[in-house]
Amino acid sequence: MSKVLAITGAGAMSEGMRQINPDVVPAFPITPSTQVIEDFSQFVADGKVDTEMITVESEHSAMSACIGAAAAGGRVMTATSSAGMALMWEMLYIASSMRQPVVMTLINRALSAPINIHADHSDSMGARDAGWIQLYAENNQEAYDNLIMAPKIAEKMDVRLPVMVCMDGFIISHCVQTMQLEDDDKVKKFIGGFESTYPVLDTENPSTWGALDLQDYYIEHKRAQHIAMKNAKDAIKKVSEEFADIFGRKYELFESYRIDDAERVIIAINSVCGEIKEVIDERREAGDKVGLLKIRSFRPFPYEEIAAALERVKIVTVLDRSESMGAYGPLFTEIRTALFDAPEKPMVYNRIFGLGGRELFMSDIHDIFEENKTYLETGKVEKMFDYLKVRGG
Amino acid sequence: MKDKYRLKDWQELAIGGVVPDGGNSVDYETGTWRTSRPIWNAENCINCLNCWVFCPEDAFILKDGTTKKGTPRKEIERINYYHCKGCGLCAKECPVNKKGKKTAIDYVKEEH
Amino acid sequence: MPSLQEMAKKEGAFAGGHRMCAGCPVPIFTKMLTRVTDGYEIVAGNATCCLEVASSIFPYSAWKIPWIHTAFENVGASMSGVETMYRALKKRGKITKPYKFIAIGGDGGTYDIGLQSLSGAMERGHDLVYICYDNGAYMNTGVQRSSATPMGATTTTTPMGEQSYGRQGNRKDLSRIMVAHNIGYVAQASIHDPVDLSEKLKKAIELDGPAFINLLSPCIPGWKIAPDMAVELARLGVETKYWPLYEVIDGEYKINYTPKKEVPVTEWMFLQGRFKHLNKPEYSDVVDAFQKDVERNWNWIVRQAASVELLSAEVN
Known part of the structure; x- marks a missing residue:
C-alpha cells in the first residue's frame, strides 16, 4: 500500500x-x-x-x-x-x-x-x-x-x-x-x-564491448x-x-513556479528552491510579481522550453551552487544561451551561492529580489557576477 | 568497392560501440605485413602441432586425419597466408627443424 | 593435462586478423582459453593493453567469445560486475548454464595501475581467473618502465645514459602479493610451455573462486628481439630461473619445473637489446646484483615448496 x-x-x-x-x-x-x-x-x-x-x-x-x-x-x-x-x-x-x-x-x-x-x-x-x-x-x-x-x-x-x-x-x-x-x-x-x-553473457552470439x-x-x-x-x-x-x-504527481523538464505573469524570476536547482518558493509567496501577497524556474533536467538541457517560459519575464537572476573558475556559473551559461535567440531578451545575471553548504536564508532571497528590482528599475545590471554571503565581499 | 570495406553511417552501427560479430577479424588481411614466409613441408612434418599452438595468427589450418594406428587426430593442412605475418616462430620452434637434418617448415624471404 | 591434440579439437577463443606485432606470443594463451576445459561458457574481459587494442580495432574483433574492455586500471572490477550479474541472473532463474570468467591485463595494468581493482576482485572471492601477461613494461604506450620491469632494462622512461644504467632497483613480485590474498590458486607460467600453461589454465578455470596466473610473455619491440625469438626467450627466462614455474594451491607452493643445469641469467639477458648495454665490465655489479636477486627469489620459492613437503611428511 x-x-x-x-x-x-x-x-x-x-x-x-x-x-x-x-x-x-x-x-x-x-x-x-x-x-x-x-x-x-x-x-x-x-x-x-x-x-x-x-x-x-x-x-x-x-x-x-x-x-x-x-x-x-x-x-x-x-x-x-x-x-x-x-x-x-x-x-x-x-x-x-x-x-x-x-x-x-x-x-x-x-x-x-x-x-x-x-x-x-x-x-x-x-x-x-x-x-x-x-x-x-x-x-x-x-x-x-x-x-x-x-x-x-x-x-x-x-x-x-x-x-x-x-x-x-x-x-x-x-x-x-x-x-x-x-x-x-x-x-x-x-x-x-x-x-x-548485446548482453556480454550471451555466449551464443559473442559480442565485443569496448573496442578501439x-x-x-x-x-x-x-x-x-x-x-x-x-x-x-x-x-x-x-x-x-x-x-x-x-x-498523480506531475513533473516537467523544469518547474515553473508563478512565472506566468512574473517580471522578476530566479532560476535555481535543488533544495534552495523550497525557500525561494516561500519567499515568492510572501512577496506575491504584497503584489510583487516574482517567480521561480526550477531546473529538473540539466542534461538534456531544455533550451527552447526555457526560452518560451521566460518570454514575458524582464529580469532573471541565475543562482549557481558551483563555480566554474574563470567563467560564469554552469547554469548561468546555459540560461544565457537559451535566451540568446529570444525576441525580447530579459536582463540576466549570475550569483554564486552556497558553496560547501553555506546556507541561504529567506532574508537572503528577499535581498535577491530587492536587488533585481533595483536593476530592473534602473535598467542596468550593476554586477553581472558575484558571490552571495561571502565575508569580505 | 566491396561492401565490407564501406565505412558505415552512425545509424548503421550497433549501440555503444559494440562489435556484434566477434571473430570477424578473420576478414582483415595481415598477410601483407610479411617480409619472410614459412613454407610447410608435409613430407617431413611429424604433426606435433607445435607450429599450430605457437602461431600467434592462428594461421595453421588443421584438418581431420588419423594416426598410423587409425586413431582420429588433427593434422596440419596448410598455412593461411592471408593472416600469416611471417614472424618465423613456427620454423624456429619446429622440432624437426631443431634436429637439423630436415626441415618441416622452411623460412624464406618474401619475393615481391 | 590437455594435450595439443585435445586442444586442437576444440574451438578457439581468438581469431586471426588481429593486429598484434608479428611474433608477439600473447595469442598463444588467448586462443587456449576455450580449449582447456569442457562444459563451461567462457567470458573474458580485458584491461587496456596491447592485446586489448590490437584485438579489437573497430569494426573488427578477434574475440570469438563474449569480451568486454572498459579501461586500463579496472578489469578486476569490471569483470567483478560481469561475474556478479551472472550470479544475480542465475539466482533469478534467467541463466542455467555454468559460466567461467577470465580477466586479462598486461603488467602495467596489473602490477601498477590495476593492482587495487585486482586486489579487490580477488579479496571478494569472485569466480574469476585473472591472467597477467608480464612483458615487463608498458609496451602498448611505447615501452615505459612498470614495476615489473627488471633491473637494468632500458625503457623509454628508464633510458641508458651517462648517469643511468637503465631501470634502478628490483621489480615487484606480484605473484607473492597474490598469494597473500589467500586465494585458492596462484601460478606462474610461461608462454614457451603450452602444455604446462594449459594445465594451469584448466586448474584456474575449474576452481570455484578467484585464481591468478602470472604469465611470462616476451615482447618483440620492448625486449628488442627478433620476431621469431619470443618463445625461446620465455624458455630461457625459465631455464635461468628468472621466471620460476610454480603454483600455489591453497597456500602450498609447488615448483613445476627445476632447470636441469645452472644457466647464468646473462644467457637470457644479453640476447635482448634492452640489456645489451650492461654487457660491459663496468656494469658487472649490476649484472651480479641481478643474478643474486634471481637466486634469492628462486631459493625463497624452493624453501616454500620444501616446507610444504616437510609439513606433509610430519603429518604422515
Missing part, C-alpha cells in the same frame, strides 16, 4: 532501490550518500531484495563494476557523492559511451580542497559533459520520484543512457521530511522488466550518443506523464 511517511532523503532513495530490486548494486561508502548503501545492505541482509551487492574497494571500481554488470545484461544501481564521483570520472564517460542504463543516486557535495562534506553542485556540474542524464530534486519526494522514473528513462531503446538522480547533501539527504512512498507492486509494475542489448575506435569511427559513435541524449528529452517527458497518470 502507498503510505505517507517521515524519512530522510537518503532513506527515500534506499526505499526506492528496494522497490526497484535491481539485479546488481556495486557500492562504496562516502558521506553523505552512505546511508543509501547502508540501508540497502540491510534490505539485502533481510532478504527484502534479491539483489547481488558488490562491496567494491573504490568508487572507480564501483562504476567499473556497474558497467560490467549492466553490459552483462541486467539492471544496475549505485549511489555516491563528491570525491566518490570524482574518482569515477573516467568511468562516467565510459558508462554513457557504452550506453549502459545505470541509475546512480548522487547526493551533491562539495569537492575538496578544503575537504568539505556539505552540499554544493560542484560534483555533478563538473560531470555535465559526461553523457549522463541529470535529474535534480528540491526535496525527498521529488528525489524518490526521479529515482522511480530513472530506470524507465534510461532503458528506453532510443536512449540507453545512464541517469544521475541528484539531491543536496545533508539538507535533503539527512533531513526527515514527509513524503508519499508508493506501493511496492505498483512501482515494480511501473518499471517493468529489463531488456538487454580510430579516426574512422569515433565521431560516428559520438553522434549516435548525442542523438540518444536528444531523445532523452522526450523520454523524460513521456515517462513523467506515465508517472503522473499512475501516481
Whole structure:
C-alpha cells in the first residue's frame, strides 16, 4: 500500500532501490550518500531484495563494476557523492559511451580542497559533459520520484543512457521530511522488466564491448550518443506523464513556479528552491510579481522550453551552487544561451551561492529580489557576477 | 568497392560501440605485413602441432586425419597466408627443424 | 593435462586478423582459453593493453567469445560486475548454464595501475581467473618502465645514459602479493610451455573462486628481439630461473619445473637489446646484483615448496 511517511532523503532513495530490486548494486561508502548503501545492505541482509551487492574497494571500481554488470545484461544501481564521483570520472564517460542504463543516486557535495562534506553542485556540474542524464530534486519526494522514473528513462531503446538522480547533501539527504512512498507492486509494475542489448553473457552470439575506435569511427559513435541524449528529452517527458497518470504527481523538464505573469524570476536547482518558493509567496501577497524556474533536467538541457517560459519575464537572476573558475556559473551559461535567440531578451545575471553548504536564508532571497528590482528599475545590471554571503565581499 | 570495406553511417552501427560479430577479424588481411614466409613441408612434418599452438595468427589450418594406428587426430593442412605475418616462430620452434637434418617448415624471404 | 591434440579439437577463443606485432606470443594463451576445459561458457574481459587494442580495432574483433574492455586500471572490477550479474541472473532463474570468467591485463595494468581493482576482485572471492601477461613494461604506450620491469632494462622512461644504467632497483613480485590474498590458486607460467600453461589454465578455470596466473610473455619491440625469438626467450627466462614455474594451491607452493643445469641469467639477458648495454665490465655489479636477486627469489620459492613437503611428511 502507498503510505505517507517521515524519512530522510537518503532513506527515500534506499526505499526506492528496494522497490526497484535491481539485479546488481556495486557500492562504496562516502558521506553523505552512505546511508543509501547502508540501508540497502540491510534490505539485502533481510532478504527484502534479491539483489547481488558488490562491496567494491573504490568508487572507480564501483562504476567499473556497474558497467560490467549492466553490459552483462541486467539492471544496475549505485549511489555516491563528491570525491566518490570524482574518482569515477573516467568511468562516467565510459558508462554513457557504452550506453549502459545505470541509475546512480548522487547526493551533491562539495569537492575538496578544503575537504568539505556539505552540499554544493560542484560534483555533478563538473560531470555535465559526461553523457549522463541529470535529474535534480528540491526535496525527498521529488528525489524518490526521479529515482522511480530513472530506470524507465534510461532503458528506453532510443536512449540507453545512464541517469544521475541528484539531491543536496545533508539538507535533503539527512533531513526527515514527509513524503508519499508508493506501493511496492505498483512501482515494480511501473518499471517493468529489463531488456538487454548485446548482453556480454550471451555466449551464443559473442559480442565485443569496448573496442578501439580510430579516426574512422569515433565521431560516428559520438553522434549516435548525442542523438540518444536528444531523445532523452522526450523520454523524460513521456515517462513523467506515465508517472503522473499512475501516481498523480506531475513533473516537467523544469518547474515553473508563478512565472506566468512574473517580471522578476530566479532560476535555481535543488533544495534552495523550497525557500525561494516561500519567499515568492510572501512577496506575491504584497503584489510583487516574482517567480521561480526550477531546473529538473540539466542534461538534456531544455533550451527552447526555457526560452518560451521566460518570454514575458524582464529580469532573471541565475543562482549557481558551483563555480566554474574563470567563467560564469554552469547554469548561468546555459540560461544565457537559451535566451540568446529570444525576441525580447530579459536582463540576466549570475550569483554564486552556497558553496560547501553555506546556507541561504529567506532574508537572503528577499535581498535577491530587492536587488533585481533595483536593476530592473534602473535598467542596468550593476554586477553581472558575484558571490552571495561571502565575508569580505 | 566491396561492401565490407564501406565505412558505415552512425545509424548503421550497433549501440555503444559494440562489435556484434566477434571473430570477424578473420576478414582483415595481415598477410601483407610479411617480409619472410614459412613454407610447410608435409613430407617431413611429424604433426606435433607445435607450429599450430605457437602461431600467434592462428594461421595453421588443421584438418581431420588419423594416426598410423587409425586413431582420429588433427593434422596440419596448410598455412593461411592471408593472416600469416611471417614472424618465423613456427620454423624456429619446429622440432624437426631443431634436429637439423630436415626441415618441416622452411623460412624464406618474401619475393615481391 | 590437455594435450595439443585435445586442444586442437576444440574451438578457439581468438581469431586471426588481429593486429598484434608479428611474433608477439600473447595469442598463444588467448586462443587456449576455450580449449582447456569442457562444459563451461567462457567470458573474458580485458584491461587496456596491447592485446586489448590490437584485438579489437573497430569494426573488427578477434574475440570469438563474449569480451568486454572498459579501461586500463579496472578489469578486476569490471569483470567483478560481469561475474556478479551472472550470479544475480542465475539466482533469478534467467541463466542455467555454468559460466567461467577470465580477466586479462598486461603488467602495467596489473602490477601498477590495476593492482587495487585486482586486489579487490580477488579479496571478494569472485569466480574469476585473472591472467597477467608480464612483458615487463608498458609496451602498448611505447615501452615505459612498470614495476615489473627488471633491473637494468632500458625503457623509454628508464633510458641508458651517462648517469643511468637503465631501470634502478628490483621489480615487484606480484605473484607473492597474490598469494597473500589467500586465494585458492596462484601460478606462474610461461608462454614457451603450452602444455604446462594449459594445465594451469584448466586448474584456474575449474576452481570455484578467484585464481591468478602470472604469465611470462616476451615482447618483440620492448625486449628488442627478433620476431621469431619470443618463445625461446620465455624458455630461457625459465631455464635461468628468472621466471620460476610454480603454483600455489591453497597456500602450498609447488615448483613445476627445476632447470636441469645452472644457466647464468646473462644467457637470457644479453640476447635482448634492452640489456645489451650492461654487457660491459663496468656494469658487472649490476649484472651480479641481478643474478643474486634471481637466486634469492628462486631459493625463497624452493624453501616454500620444501616446507610444504616437510609439513606433509610430519603429518604422515
